[in-house]
Amino acid sequence: IKHHRYIIEIKYISVFNMTAMRKSKLRRRNGRSKKSTAVFILVSSLLGLCLLLTLVSHFWLSSIDSNTDGSGSTLNLHRLNGGNAKKIHNDIGNGNVNGKGKGNGNGQSNSEFVATLNQKKILFDVTTVGQFQYAYFEHVLDSVRDLCEAGSHVDLHITTSNCNPTSSLRAGEDCALYDQDRAETLENNYPVEKIDQLNERLRCRNPEGSLTVQIHLISPDWGKQVVDNHRRVFYDNIDGGYDVFVHSEEDETIRPTNILSFMDETEKLRKLVGDERLPDYSIGFVRYENQMEHLTKRRVVWEFEWTSEVEDTIDHPDIQGRYFSSPPWHHQGMFMATREQLIAWKRRGPLCLFDKPVRRHGYHRERTSGAMDLYDKEYCNVTQLLPLDSMEDFYIHHMPDKNNHRQPGKVIATMDLHKRRMAVLLVNDSKRKLWADTKGRYNGINMFVDEKNETASIPFDLTNYKAYVKRGGMLNQDEIQEWDWSDEKKE
Numbered sequence: 001i002k003h004h005r006y007i008i009e010i011k012y013i014s015v016f017n018m019t020a021m022r023k024s025k026l027r028r029r030n031g032r033s034k035k036s037t038a039v040f041i042l043v044s045s046l047l048g049l050c051l052l053l054t055l056v057s058h059f060w061l062s063s064i065d066s067n068t069d070g071s072g073s074t075l076n077l078h079r080l081n082g083g084n085a086k087k088i089h090n091d092i093g094n095g096n097v098n099g100k101g102k103g104n105g106n107g108q109s110n111s112e113f114v115a116t117l118n119q120k121k122i123l124f125d126v127t128t129v130g131q132f133q134y135a136y137f138e139h140v141l142d143s144v145r146d147l148c149e150a151g152s153h154v155d156l157h158i159t160t161s162n163c164n165p166t167s168s169l170r171a172g173e174d175c176a177l178y179d180q181d182r183a184e185t186l187e188n189n190y191p192v193e194k195i196d197q198l199n200e201r202l203r204c205r206n207p208e209g210s211l212t213v214q215i216h217l218i219s220p221d222w223g224k225q226v227v228d229n230h231r232r233v234f235y236d237n238i239d240g241g242y243d244v245f246v247h248s249e250e251d252e253t254i255r256p257t258n259i260l261s262f263m264d265e266t267e268k269l270r271k272l273v274g275d276e277r278l279p280d281y282s283i284g285f286v287r288y289e290n291q292m293e294h295l296t297k298r299r300v301v302w303e304f305e306w307t308s309e310v311e312d313t314i315d316h317p318d319i320q321g322r323y324f325s326s327p328p329w330h331h332q333g334m335f336m337a338t339r340e341q342l343i344a345w346k347r348r349g350p351l352c353l354f355d356k357p358v359r360r361h362g363y364h365r366e367r368t369s370g371a372m373d374l375y376d377k378e379y380c381n382v383t384q385l386l387p388l389d390s391m392e393d394f395y396i397h398h399m400p401d402k403n404n405h406r407q408p409g410k411v412i413a414t415m416d417l418h419k420r421r422m423a424v425l426l427v428n429d430s431k432r433k434l435w436a437d438t439k440g441r442y443n444g445i446n447m448f449v450d451e452k453n454e455t456a457s458i459p460f461d462l463t464n465y466k467a468y469v470k471r472g473g474m475l476n477q478d479e480i481q482e483w484d485w486s487d488e489k490k491e
Contacts, residue, residue: 113267117260118151118208120243125157125230127369128250131189136251136399141201147256148204148211155237156202156211159229160189161218190215227369228357234342235355245342248334249369252287253397261393262336269385272318279344282374284325284384285332285394288414289401295485299395299414302404303331306412310420314385321428323385324421330384334396335371345380352380388421389434419480426474433472442469 124144128137147154190198204211216233218226230247244263248254265283273281291300304326314323337345345354357368366372373379386394395414404411425432435444447465451458468475 115260115264117147117256121153121241122147122244122246122259123155123237123242124246125159125233126248126250127227127230128158128160129226130162133251139253139399140250143254143256145202148209149206150256151206151208153210156213157216157233159216159218159226161220161226162189163220224364225359227365231355231357238339238342242339244336244338246336251399252333253399254334257393258396265387266338279341281383281385284330284386285334285396286326287333287398288395289398289404291404292401300404300411301414301417302407302411305410310424313424314383322388324388325384325386329372330375331366331370331372333370333398335374348380350378350381354380388424391421416482419482422475423480432474435473440472442472444473
């Protein structure tokens with residue numbers, strides 16, 4: 001065995017100093033003794049051979065785990081779920097991570113995707129301008145740190161710029177970056193004391209994860225095209241072995257759940273449409289805000305022209321009844337993509353040029369950073385997909401909570417949008433059980449009366465809940481009706 005040597009000795013002890021008197025007796029036994037010796041030698045040899053084969057197989061498997069596969073790819077086996085599941089993480093220079101490179105030709109991944117952030121490799125790029133929204137950006141940084149603590153390997157790239165100093169601007173001239181007065185952008189982005197604080201805040205404690213941070217300082221001469229730099233960062237690192245590429249503006253909370261859901265849903269989509277059609281689609285996101293003037297500070301969506309029903313369901317082959325889209329345009333303020341999608345979008349028609357954004361007047365930041373051009377039929381013509389049965393995982397919080405005031409006629413509560421989605425699922429399959437195990441038993445949230453004082457008031461009626469559980473977690477026609485709390489004061 002290479003690097004190992006084993007010597008197996010089988011000793012046979014014979015007594016040669018025998019007296020003449022015993023020799024005569026031994027002759028009678030000699031026939032039986034020779035047979036016993038032969039049997040002993042045969043059994044011992046077989047046992048030795050079994051031991052040798054066991055040692056060979058053990059160290060051969062160990063050598064596979066500790067050596068490369070011959071192509072420069074290091075294989076590391078990670079035990080998941082207490083050893084019941086295994087994930088092979090291939091840290092491969094060509095980006096074929098987790099066996100998801102080219103697939104096997106039938107629309108399936110080379111190995112099963114495991115829905116965990118542990119050992120996933122993530123490139124996260126955020127564009128910031130000045131410090132006037134830094135309080136929001138701190139929440140983004142917290143989410144990035146959480147990714148590392150979940151066991152991910154995260155490379156964070158911060159693209160930033162300052163407005164020109166006062167001496168180079170005419171009196172009253174706005175900063176070209178955000179069309180704001182330079183006094184409002186709070187210059188001096190990252191002084192040493194802030195770098196020092198961030199070194200502490202972005203220190204990852206989980207030894208299985210890692211987090212690196214790079215700050216890219218870009219000239220303000222680019223104006224709003226500063227946001228374009230994230231594309232250069234993506235394509236410069238396209239072969240870095242990343243599972244997912246994430247870009248966002250600085251005032252949106254990208255939760256670890258959002259990233260894991262994107263990867264998981266993308267793999268489900270791959271199994272439905274195959275590797276070749278996968279770049280035709282992108283799992284999308286919808287921004288929400290808290291409606292601060294509302295009685296309940298409810299979550300609302302405000303950017304789209306929703307009708308009384310979810311009508312924009314996708315009827316493409318193999319994915320009918322699974323997805324819908326935000327009408328009629330798709331501004332997300334962020335997007336995610338896989339390596340293969342980014343490569344395909346470089347040459348995608350009619351005029352995608354995803355690796356080289358072109359400056360156009362009006363909403364350039366929204367078109368580039370917000371993914372509007374990605375879904376525009378005149379440019380990249382990629383279809384946005386929002387999962388009908390798991391949309392809650394794809395909401396992104398726009399932290400300023402102020403834009404919903406601009407378009408009050410388009411505001412819809414996320415609860416009402418949830419009901420509209422459930423209505424579509426009811427139409428598609430009236431007997432479907434959304435929250436049930438493989439045996440059809442309800443496995444959702446458990447609610448019960450837990451008051452031990454029998455004389456206390458119990459103002460709860462669980463009739464509807466029990467019926468909901470019996471249906472396997474599906475709303476009925478009455479429960480999908482939309483209503484709202486009233487904050488009108490009685491006279």
